[in-house]
Amino acid sequence: MRGESRYAYLGPEGTFTEAALRLLPEAAGSVYAPFPTVGSALDAVRTGDCVGAVVPLENSVRGVVPATLDELVSGGVPLRLDAEIEVPVTFALMARPGTELADVRRVLSHPHAHGQCHHWLASRLPGAEVRLAASTAAAAREVAESPSPGARYDAAIAAPVAAARYGLSVLASGIGERWDAVTRFVSVRGAGPWPVRTGRDRTSIVVTADGAHSGALVDILAEFSTRGVGLTWIQSWPTGAALGSYHFFLDLDGHVEEAAVGDALMALRRRSVEVCFLGSYPYVGTTRPATGDPLVPDPPGTTPEAWLHSLREGAPAPGP
Numbered sequence: 001m002r003g004e005s006r007y008a009y010l011g012p013e014g015t016f017t018e019a020a021l022r023l024l025p026e027a028a029g030s031v032y033a034p035f036p037t038v039g040s041a042l043d044a045v046r047t048g049d050c051v052g053a054v055v056p057l058e059n060s061v062r063g064v065v066p067a068t069l070d071e072l073v074s075g076g077v078p079l080r081l082d083a084e085i086e087v088p089v090t091f092a093l094m095a096r097p098g099t100e101l102a103d104v105r106r107v108l109s110h111p112h113a114h115g116q117c118h119h120w121l122a123s124r125l126p127g128a129e130v131r132l133a134a135s136t137a138a139a140a141r142e143v144a145e146s147p148s149p150g151a152r153y154d155a156a157i158a159a160p161v162a163a164a165r166y167g168l169s170v171l172a173s174g175i176g177e178r179w180d181a182v183t184r185f186v187s188v189r190g191a192g193p194w195p196v197r198t199g200r201d202r203t204s205i206v207v208t209a210d211g212a213h214s215g216a217l218v219d220i221l222a223e224f225s226t227r228g229v230g231l232t233w234i235q236s237w238p239t240g241a242a243l244g245s246y247h248f249f250l251d252l253d254g255h256v257e258e259a260a261v262g263d264a265l266m267a268l269r270r271r272s273v274e275v276c277f278l279g280s281y282p283y284v285g286t287t288r289p290a291t292g293d294p295l296v297p298d299p300p301g302t303t304p305e306a307w308l309h310s311l312r313e314g315a316p317a318p319g320p
């Protein structure tokens with residue numbers, strides 16, 4: 001089936017991305033079309049094969065999903081974001097029925113899942129070799145399809161639903177380093193009306209700046225702060241042209257229809273900054289919009305002056 005009713009996602013069935021897509025009201029009633037990579041899911045939108053796609057953007061523990069940032073700035077036909085979805089992520093180690101934990105030598109998973117479970121692997125399966133797959137469900141499917149004995153992979157780290165989907169047994173669950181890990185997904189479309197302003201919105205843009213001009217980023221950020229527009233997210237992604245040349249992904253509080261947001265965007269244009277508007281959409285996240293909360297007071301003995309002095313004296317820098 002072609003056209004309006006297909007919605008792409010990073011598949012196969014059983015990924016966290018599929019769980020996010022199922023939470024998206026705009027996609028209800030569509031055919032959910034799995035794609036093997038973020039790039040192929042977004043290409044399906046660019047070619048019109050699908051009306052939209054859901055892809056992972058960032059995780060609260062492991063940070064951004066590089067493939068998504070890369071595709072959003074390099075894929076040719078511009079895309080727009082029209083919704084965000086947050087999904088709690090928990091991980092299970094799963095294997096073909098009959099496999100014991102002690103039998104597991106080779107584990108397959110997605111980089112973000114591995115990154116959140118490597119402490120558990122180091123303590124419970126210290127000798128295991130880990131390989132990376134395009135998604136957690138692709139890993140689970142590969143394990144299910146690996147013939148044993150002599151299987152290429154003994155176990156996968158994936159969402160608990162993937163075990164039932166691919167006929168695997170769960171050897172351990174809740175193996176991520178944080179029980180409260182969350183992944184933020186975005187719905188990406190090729191065309192159509194922008195989401196209307198709700199009063200609680202987020203605007204995503206990409207500005208391209210040359211780090212050789214050392215004040216460039218400060219100048220860009222000042223256009224927002226002077227107008228009271230809060231920033232909730234900033235990520236840099238190399239343009240590839242040179243060291244120091246970046247695309248900056250920015251998330252702003254507010255909708256493009258709001259005067260302050262519009263003014264700030266026009267100010268960037270007047271500065272001849274390259275701005276790619278990704279979209280304004282309802283804010284669902286757990287990141288609080290800026291409220292002007294008072295600063296948290298310093299604990300006794302750690303005034304900013306004392307802290308700066310200790311840095312200059314060569315004190316070891318405390319972790320974040």
Ligand SMILES: O=C(O)C(=O)Cc1ccccc1
Nearest residue numbers: 015016017110112113135136
């Ligand atoms: O592989 C998946 O299931 C995905 O949807 C990507 C992903 C992987 C790990 C954490 C969050 C999202």
